[in-house]
Amino acid sequence: MSRLKIAVLFGGRSNEHDISCISAAHVVRCIPKDKYEVLTIGITKKGHWFKYIGDTELIASGEWEKQPDNVPCILSPDPIHKGFIAFERNGSTSNLKVDCVFPVLHGRNGEDGTVQGLLELAGLPYVGCDLISSANCMDKDMTHTILEANGIKTSKWVRILRSELDERLEEKCDEMEAKLRYPMFVKPCNCGSSVGISKVRDRAELEAGIKLAFVHDRKVIVEEGIVGREVECAVMGNLEPFASDVGEILPSNEFYDYDAKYNDSGSLTVIPAKISDRDREALRTTAVRAFKALGCEGLSRIDFFLLEDGSVILNEINTMPGHTPISMYPMLMQDHGISCEEQEDRLIKLALDRAGVDYE
Numbered sequence: 001m002s003r004l005k006i007a008v009l010f011g012g013r014s015n016e017h018d019i020s021c022i023s024a025a026h027v028v029r030c031i032p033k034d035k036y037e038v039l040t041i042g043i044t045k046k047g048h049w050f051k052y053i054g055d056t057e058l059i060a061s062g063e064w065e066k067q068p069d070n071v072p073c074i075l076s077p078d079p080i081h082k083g084f085i086a087f088e089r090n091g092s093t094s095n096l097k098v099d100c101v102f103p104v105l106h107g108r109n110g111e112d113g114t115v116q117g118l119l120e121l122a123g124l125p126y127v128g129c130d131l132i133s134s135a136n137c138m139d140k141d142m143t144h145t146i147l148e149a150n151g152i153k154t155s156k157w158v159r160i161l162r163s164e165l166d167e168r169l170e171e172k173c174d175e176m177e178a179k180l181r182y183p184m185f186v187k188p189c190n191c192g193s194s195v196g197i198s199k200v201r202d203r204a205e206l207e208a209g210i211k212l213a214f215v216h217d218r219k220v221i222v223e224e225g226i227v228g229r230e231v232e233c234a235v236m237g238n239l240e241p242f243a244s245d246v247g248e249i250l251p252s253n254e255f256y257d258y259d260a261k262y263n264d265s266g267s268l269t270v271i272p273a274k275i276s277d278r279d280r281e282a283l284r285t286t287a288v289r290a291f292k293a294l295g296c297e298g299l300s301r302i303d304f305f306l307l308e309d310g311s312v313i314l315n316e317i318n319t320m321p322g323h324t325p326i327s328m329y330p331m332l333m334q335d336h337g338i339s340c341e342e343q344e345d346r347l348i349k350l351a352l353d354r355a356g357v358d359y360e
């Protein structure tokens, strides 16, 4: 049987562009080439799409963008094209048909339902969560609301909209102080990578934190600070998902901010986390419940706080978690006995299964 053609999308108009490139290089390396042929499509920080045919290592380094062979290439929303239209150098166009798309995009304009919506229009199978679950997991206010409705604990929170910033800031801060204890965490609702997040200890910091978060978003949430260990679980599957063991993050900074995530090798990940079997099972069970409650499919990484008394508080769900060689998701799945090659193979098959494609 001929190999299936998989398009890997990477980069993107997001503050997690660089991480996406490193993740995508890892995914491209791991996709089993005896079964699949890979087409790489890079999206610049400005949102321009290109067909890239060069070395995989240049994807990770960001140098892919400067390659002379790149040609502009768009995803056609018309299912008749079954893929991409490339604008070749000689002025002609070509139709690049694919069997499945792997959007290795993190954050806005990629992990938030936007690209998933385009892929739905295009009628193409794609890896990972669909439009609505991606959007709901991206928006921290929606995630909290849906989890609460399903009896899954999150931190207490208050939402504030940009339209409330000028006239109602005092009133909203009073509401936050009545409902939440300091320290609080102020977050843009749809960002990622800890961008725009601050830990605040008093009213002045709260107001400043809210104004900063609004630089990044139209909606902001303020959460009560949780004192607990940061633990994460990888989930894979469609209707019958399973959870990996639990991993722990030991941030090098006061919280797991942008610096601790990407600039500082002092942050450690521990797999499996040194926790009791009871806590482990509580986390794994809650991870699967949350995955189902949010309508996730394919994969997600579910991040928690584990409190000293064993309570489990869900922090967030990442529907396209980091896939770099040292990222928690691939490492947790490897620990579960699934090699990186098999992970990508399974994720592609889950995408084809959902779309009802017969690939055997």
Ligand SMILES: Nc1ncnc2c1ncn2[C@@H]1O[C@H](COP(=O)(O)OP(=O)(O)O)[C@@H](O)[C@H]1O
Binding pocket: 155, 185, 187, 191, 192, 193, 194, 195, 197, 223, 224, 225, 226, 227, 230, 251, 255, 256, 257, 303, 315, 316
């Ligand atoms: N309610 C909270 N209590 C304590 N720490 C928090 C809380 N919310 C966030 N943090 C810290 O901030 C980090 C980033 O917050 P998170 O909600 O995961 O945002 P992002 O989507 O940017 O990863 C977390 O990993 C954690 O270290």
Ligand SMILES: [Mg+2]
Binding pocket: 193, 303, 316
């Ligand atoms: Mg996080």
